[in-house]
Amino acid sequence: MPEPNPLSSAIPVDTLIHNIGQLVTIAQTPLHNATGPLQVIEHAALTLHNGLITWIGDGSEQFIHALAQHTTLHLVDAQEAVITPGLVDSHTHLVFAGDRSEEFHLRRAGVSYGTLLAEGRGILTTMKATRAASNETLLTLAQQRLQRMRHSGTTTVEIKTGYGLHTTSEENCLRLINQLNALENLHTQHRIRIVPTFLGAHSIPPEYRERRTEYVDLLTTEMLPAFVGLARFCDVFCEREAFTLDESRRILTRAKELGYALKLHADQLSPSGGARLAAELGATSADHLDYTSDDDLHAMRQAGVVATLLPGCSYSLRSPYPSARRFIDAGLSVALATDFNPGTSYCENMQMMLELAMSAMGMSLEEALTAATINGARALALHEQIGSIEVGKRAELAFWSIKDYHEIGYHFGVNLIHNIFVG
Numbered sequence: 001m002p003e004p005n006p007l008s009s010a011i012p013v014d015t016l017i018h019n020i021g022q023l024v025t026i027a028q029t030p031l032h033n034a035t036g037p038l039q040v041i042e043h044a045a046l047t048l049h050n051g052l053i054t055w056i057g058d059g060s061e062q063f064i065h066a067l068a069q070h071t072t073l074h075l076v077d078a079q080e081a082v083i084t085p086g087l088v089d090s091h092t093h094l095v096f097a098g099d100r101s102e103e104f105h106l107r108r109a110g111v112s113y114g115t116l117l118a119e120g121r122g123i124l125t126t127m128k129a130t131r132a133a134s135n136e137t138l139l140t141l142a143q144q145r146l147q148r149m150r151h152s153g154t155t156t157v158e159i160k161t162g163y164g165l166h167t168t169s170e171e172n173c174l175r176l177i178n179q180l181n182a183l184e185n186l187h188t189q190h191r192i193r194i195v196p197t198f199l200g201a202h203s204i205p206p207e208y209r210e211r212r213t214e215y216v217d218l219l220t221t222e223m224l225p226a227f228v229g230l231a232r233f234c235d236v237f238c239e240r241e242a243f244t245l246d247e248s249r250r251i252l253t254r255a256k257e258l259g260y261a262l263k264l265h266a267d268q269l270s271p272s273g274g275a276r277l278a279a280e281l282g283a284t285s286a287d288h289l290d291y292t293s294d295d296d297l298h299a300m301r302q303a304g305v306v307a308t309l310l311p312g313c314s315y316s317l318r319s320p321y322p323s324a325r326r327f328i329d330a331g332l333s334v335a336l337a338t339d340f341n342p343g344t345s346y347c348e349n350m351q352m353m354l355e356l357a358m359s360a361m362g363m364s365l366e367e368a369l370t371a372a373t374i375n376g377a378r379a380l381a382l383h384e385q386i387g388s389i390e391v392g393k394r395a396e397l398a399f400w401s402i403k404d405y406h407e408i409g410y411h412f413g414v415n416l417i418h419n420i421f422v423g
């Protein structure tokens, strides 16, 4: 029996993307005409209906010509581009004011990130600048950053709060993140999907320095209940210089009760126990993981926690890169994200993360692309909707101006993205 196609059957179609040089589907279910672990189809075409993929297949001219007879069809000529799922950046701190170039260069001279944090610089420097900035400034800065992300191939980005650190400024930041998402809708085919995360537990603000328990109380009794519906995830920076394991447990347990999904900044600067806690509480992801033990990786695997690696931090802090092999061999789903923030990773570009993952963390191209797409979607619990190119999923695509996807990582330090497309 011939494969059903939009000509012969009742497959709904309103858009046809044709003339695709290579379609790198990263499909999670086998496709009949694809090859390799990423499932690559040469000379492909795909159809959409209401933004969902309805058919993937043969891009032969004859067939496309017949299909294009549909008068209402919106045609998109991919001009032989390589198409992958849009890149999913599942960990960023995108809303803030000011910069920390001074600290970046102090670190080149040997001062550690932890020392700066303990001295009340680092995150708190950015907190001051963010609290002092107008909403207009914060919004403009955030939109400029989103624009850079769009140009680098990102179609979904998670954004954390965490530079307000009191109820009104954290709420303001969450509302800005939601507003950014609404503004993105105006971009129609180039919109970025935004996932909001509440990270009020990023650092103890100076006014609570001597009474930290009260800040944890404020988080659990005031902020978390008030922000239900504004944030999808709750995250905690579980670290010596930030929140202890017990404080993190308290905050995240309360968040879970209120219906937030959970994330953790875990074991970034020391073996803080964050990864173990992520497993204990059934977090969606644990991120950083520079100091996580094998036992804790095992616990994460048992609990189905996604391991998110952030090579931009190793680059920026000049700390050793975690070996991705260790995580993959432990059976974990590994995601890659930028961790875009003014302190540890001032980079909007997911292509750079792919490059670092391949050059410094031992990932193959196939693993890195999987980590930057479907596993990023897993880290946001969106893998049923996005992250791979499959019938039934949303068409959120990256168009690469290359002939073959093997150029990714090989041709580095330049932008290989032509555009993003969101159906």
Ligand code: NIG
Residues within 6 Å of the ligand: 093, 122, 123, 126, 237, 265, 268, 313, 339, 341, 342, 343, 344, 345
């Ligand atoms: O993911 N470590 C905590 N948070 C960020 C850094 C934020 C900052 O330094 O401003 C991170 O690395």
Ligand code: FE
Residues within 6 Å of the ligand: 091, 092, 093, 265, 339, 341
């Ligand atoms: Fe972070």
